[in-house]
Amino acid sequence: MIKLNAKWASYPYIVWMILFTVLPLLLIIYFAFTDRTGAFTFDNIEQAAAYLPTLVKSIYLAAIATVICLVFAYPFAYAMSRLSFSRQKMMTMLVMLPMWMNFLLRTYAWQALLEDNGVINSLLTSIGLSPLKLINTSGAVVLGMVYNYIPYMILPLYSVMTKIDKSLVEAAGDLGAGFFATFRRVVLPLSMPGIISGTTMVFVPAVSTFVISGMLGGAENYLIGDLIEAQFLGNSYDLNCGSATSLLLMVVVLITMAIFNRLDSEDAEEALL
Amino acid sequence: MTKKGKTLSGIYIALMMLFLYLPIFVLIVFSFNSTKGYSWNGFSLQWYKDLFSNELILSSLVNTLIVAAAASVVSTILGTGAALGVFSMKNKAAKNAIKNVTYLPMLSPEIVMGISLMLLFSFAHLSGGFASLIIAHVSFCVPTVFLSVLPKLRQINKNMYEAALDLGCNPQRAFFKVIVPEIMPGIITGFLMAFTYSLDDFVVSYFTAGNVQTLSITIYSMVKKRVSPEINALSTIMFVLVLLVLLVVNVRSIKAERAREKKMMRL
Numbered sequence: 001m002i003k004l005n006a007k008w009a010s011y012p013y014i015v016w017m018i019l020f021t022v023l024p025l026l027l028i029i030y031f032a033f034t035d036r037t038g039a040f041t042f043d044n045i046e047q048a049a050a051y052l053p054t055l056v057k058s059i060y061l062a063a064i065a066t067v068i069c070l071v072f073a074y075p076f077a078y079a080m081s082r083l084s085f086s087r088q089k090m091m092t093m094l095v096m097l098p099m100w101m102n103f104l105l106r107t108y109a110w111q112a113l114l115e116d117n118g119v120i121n122s123l124l125t126s127i128g129l130s131p132l133k134l135i136n137t138s139g140a141v142v143l144g145m146v147y148n149y150i151p152y153m154i155l156p157l158y159s160v161m162t163k164i165d166k167s168l169v170e171a172a173g174d175l176g177a178g179f180f181a182t183f184r185r186v187v188l189p190l191s192m193p194g195i196i197s198g199t200t201m202v203f204v205p206a207v208s209t210f211v212i213s214g215m216l217g218g219a220e221n222y223l224i225g226d227l228i229e230a231q232f233l234g235n236s237y238d239l240n241c242g243s244a245t246s247l248l249l250m251v252v253v254l255i256t257m258a259i260f261n262r263l264d265s266e267d268a269e270e271a272l273l
Numbered sequence: 274m275t276k277k278g279k280t281l282s283g284i285y286i287a288l289m290m291l292f293l294y295l296p297i298f299v300l301i302v303f304s305f306n307s308t309k310g311y312s313w314n315g316f317s318l319q320w321y322k323d324l325f326s327n328e329l330i331l332s333s334l335v336n337t338l339i340v341a342a343a344a345s346v347v348s349t350i351l352g353t354g355a356a357l358g359v360f361s362m363k364n365k366a367a368k369n370a371i372k373n374v375t376y377l378p379m380l381s382p383e384i385v386m387g388i389s390l391m392l393l394f395s396f397a398h399l400s401g402g403f404a405s406l407i408i409a410h411v412s413f414c415v416p417t418v419f420l421s422v423l424p425k426l427r428q429i430n431k432n433m434y435e436a437a438l439d440l441g442c443n444p445q446r447a448f449f450k451v452i453v454p455e456i457m458p459g460i461i462t463g464f465l466m467a468f469t470y471s472l473d474d475f476v477v478s479y480f481t482a483g484n485v486q487t488l489s490i491t492i493y494s495m496v497k498k499r500v501s502p503e504i505n506a507l508s509t510i511m512f513v514l515v516l517l518v519l520l521v522v523n524v525r526s527i528k529a530e531r532a533r534e535k536k537m538m539r540l
Binding site: 003004005006007008009010011012013014016017018020021022023024025027028031072075076078079080082089091093094095096097098100101102103104105106107108109110111112113115117118119122126147150151200204205207208209210211214215225228229232233239242243246249250253257 | 295297412476479504516
């Protein structure tokens, strides 16, 4: 190791992170447990607990979206990792390209497709079928989540799969393992770090979204993100109660990540980078 | 893989690509439609004309670029300094504490980041504006710079630095002659990632921008109104721009790789 004497160079960063990352998160806790006058109270938490059904619905939709992402991304990442090197590079670029487009525009694209007078329904009516109710359904919200976040599942899965030693798969075959046995005993355990980081990278933004549910879900699919947005910038303005709701969301996210990180901590961190 | 397996996986890849690109292509096609709505009524460039005479969009584009430039420069300076500092620390506990704090903004939901900063700014009586927006953007950009520079420092060959010292460089000169060139790729990657994160951000900006309109915020207010064909035109332009940038970067990296291979061959 080179010996540098530059500890001081990190001090501005440390100050910055304390001021603008740690302190704001502590402020959420402070606001969650105080009322408007600054006195300690549990009222906000109690009020936030009344929104539990909204939270449960968010977790439910985000979980479905995460599972769908995993089921579709897994074989895709596997197929990608078996392509020739130059094709792999091209596919990685193709998967990342939509991600680089503003995600509001991507969600708007689905709005355009699913709307009552949208592309799909115009096509249906033009061939003489009756239009379908597509937008403002839970299905549309899940679809929006899957579409926006599936690259976050594909890329970590793909990056662990390229590292799987092909000779291990061949050895399993030589030793008499069939397709499913090879998958279950060799490929799946080796790709676990990718599954874990992909799952957290899809679930966390999905459970806390307010844009996707707002644009594709309508009034019936009001999620925890929409609630927090309304409490901070919308018509149910209440910073204290909003902080309590956010705290609730944070706890859910932390629990999810703790569960997944217990499964495999160091490898997941590697795949995330 | 068997031949049948290859065809099957080819079909699967094609279907997934269709899913990823169909919505974007629909937007592109309808950006050239002559009427509002989603039935084809003939070719026109009207929505592009409307888009470019829309002053709100143009001024938001300028705001977005100002914020992204400022936030990525500040993040690069802070993040590179942090990587150098942490690299020279010997105290394991302090190192780990800093790393854990670094993961915080990357792992917490964006909406929580956004509202926590909003609370801070309202607590400090700093109303939304360029300052708060740039502070917020630096806060979520700086960890990526830190994490892309740190591994480069670890990879430096210790002998090179010592050789520079043996050959008469003082530590400062050795630092600029050996360490800076070695970590440069990490700094550049970090800077570019910070810049794109900042450009692309909506959620954090939404809660901290106050009255400053960035492109994402303007798009959000347009998108809420449903069918607005200028958005289709904007999507098309952005898609083509991103496509061009990625193509240039990819072609360059492939060329660089080939050049490196040739060099290796000669050696």
